[in-house]
Amino acid sequence: MSNATQIIHSIPTDPLTGAIAVPIYQTSTFVQEAPGVNKGYDYARSGNPTRAALETIIAELEEGSVGVAFASGLAAIDAVIKLLKSGDEILAVDDIYGGAFRLFTHIYEKFGITVNYVDTTNVENVFNAVTPKTKLIWIETPTNPTLKISDIAAIAKVAKSQGCLLCVDNTFASPALQKPLTLGADIVVHSATKYLGGHSDLIAGVVVAKDKELGDKIKFIQNASGAILAPFDSWLVIRGIETLSLRVKQHCINAQAVAEYLEQHPAVDKVYYPGLKSHINHDIAKQQAKGFGGVVSFILKNDTEEAAVQFVTNTKLFKLAESLGGVKSLLCHPANMTHKSIPAEKRKDAGVADSLIRLSVGLEEVEDLLNDLEKGFDAVEKLNALIAIGQKKDFQKIGY
Template identity: 50%
Template sequence: MASTSHSNPPGDSEDAPSGFGTRAVHAGQQPDPATGAVMTPIYQTSTYAQEAPGEHKGHEYSRVSNPTRSALEGNLAALEKADHGIAFSSGVAGIDAIMKSLRPGDHVVATDDLYGGTHRLLRQVFEPLNIETTFVDMGDPKAVEASFTDDTALLWVETPTNPLMRIVDIEALSERAHAHGITVAVDNTFATPYLQQPLLHGADLVLHSATKYLGGHSDLILGAVCTDSDEWAERLRFQVKSTGASPGPMDCFLTLRGTKTLHLRMEQHCANARRLAQMLNARSEVGRVRYPGLPSHPGHSLAQKQMSDYGGMISFELADDDMEKALAILDATDVFTLAESLGGVESLIEHPASMTHASIPAEERRKIGLTDSLIRLSVGVESFDDLRDDLDHALSQV
């Protein structure tokens, strides 16, 4: 992988260890040359001494680059097996930077089932700037291709989708998009690079809200984009430098701490989620359980093909689609905390229609199948029996 002052530090070479756990712990980081510190220091500085005008040691101003951030960028690039990693102040800031690299008149095709903040950004921020978005069901690659126009510049993919847990065929869509000269970006937040590496399936850009699983402890806000494209990496670094969407060194340090245990945490997230999905699937109060690890999930076979496991996110609807009962369930949990966000070690429960996806108009939510009784779970790493008993108690209330 390439080494620059803004990405992977010296020593991150092509012959580095290939095991995911080893890369998670070591990639992008060297013992501090000044002190020998094993953990990357928090370089809490805004500026750097220069030996002469324009002569510096790789960093000149922390909006542009910071040694702690550079270590994180190298680490994330290694996890996604990418040439470049670019860190941002949040996941949405990463999406914003990608969109700002487009031009008025460009067209975007995005999945119709996606994070509410992404929908809001595309519709309310960029459509007034004459960058239109068409939202489509990406389950049918032919239908997606039919939505392309001569102005389509970007295909925006989520898989698994948020919150309906649909699985999108990255390879098939990338082939069709590239045949039209269209860039493919995949939001990999739900899966993480431990379960899915979109660049290996043909994507050009991979977006992460590192706030979620990469950080893993619900104590930071950070985003990242990984890519093999030198051109896109330069565009995105220009956006960081010019718009100030740069993360602070403390958040970079905390994310580095989180990625060291990503593989361990994801194993437990997945194990707990698989068992809870099976339990929910057997409950009479529950209508449909949306979890790609269930053989009944329409994307199960595709998930087996492009993911190594099925993740820690579950959505389910009540059998009678009663919103009041759904809200009562949210109020009755104890181990599951009612809160937005996901991917932390603690289990969270939320109601997309009134929380994370409330910015999407009700008619659009209903059109894609996001019902008022849909409940989304971010399954944590607690003891399974406690999670099961908590949901069992909450469901028994309705």
């Protein structure tokens, strides 16, 4: 069965009524026949049929044993970190999502869980950085926002040889393109806000564990901590998954066209997109995924924060906003937005330049998107011209 067909038919019909859409069980509690005797549910924090349907669906799509749905992607990450104890270490990808960095550094380090950051695109870096205290290797692939690709299968071998868990943030790829558990990972996390939901209308996160015992531990943590996904939001994610394969296919087509356009543009210094043959990790991306995703990042030749701000505030179709993975195209300036919580020096070491711009390429006609990006480049060109003649203040006055 093809991946697209599997995704569509992973969503069950309702066994009670035959409804082809999963019902929304909007309830806080469930009537019991006797104390402890129920129909599988007692209290909605511990379990809800709509949420359970989503958890089963995502576990099947990622080819894992247990899926757990959370109130946000960060709540999902938080639950995974709670598998650890004081004194344990995390080995994490250097180009990491700012929210994960904030959680690791400002919340868990004070509880005695330390984090070491390395460039995980080089497997030797991972092997050399593991210590006896390392209990979890954490990678994003592609990374956010420089779209580095790590060899999941190779890192999984390192993790197993060293007695570590490997967790892969699969948000940018989704199970439509990549299945880390089949490559040896132990845990997959998603911000379901992004491609799984797909319509910029919810906040959600999921965790999928390959091993049932490990998944049951995560479910216990969720029940104890309470960061559950509500029934209606669970239903929205399920509805998004129905069109996941179709949406992601078009995201990839549009993003490839945008990346190729940017690579030839005279105002662009560097383009990050795994689908480009010039991408340093193109071959491994092609090997472990079925496509290259809908996110493209690039650095302007005028590598200043001011140039980036001029660009991102002058497009019309690409809306300036946090997040990604929706039908409508978005763009952001990571240094000022998604990665602002990461110290500037560490950002730059990971490749997040002052003028780096991240695009979430949507489902609009690609010609319209390219024309829209030209508006951003026009604004940067005017800025460059006015800087050259010493009239930058005049430029700011005219509203660019």
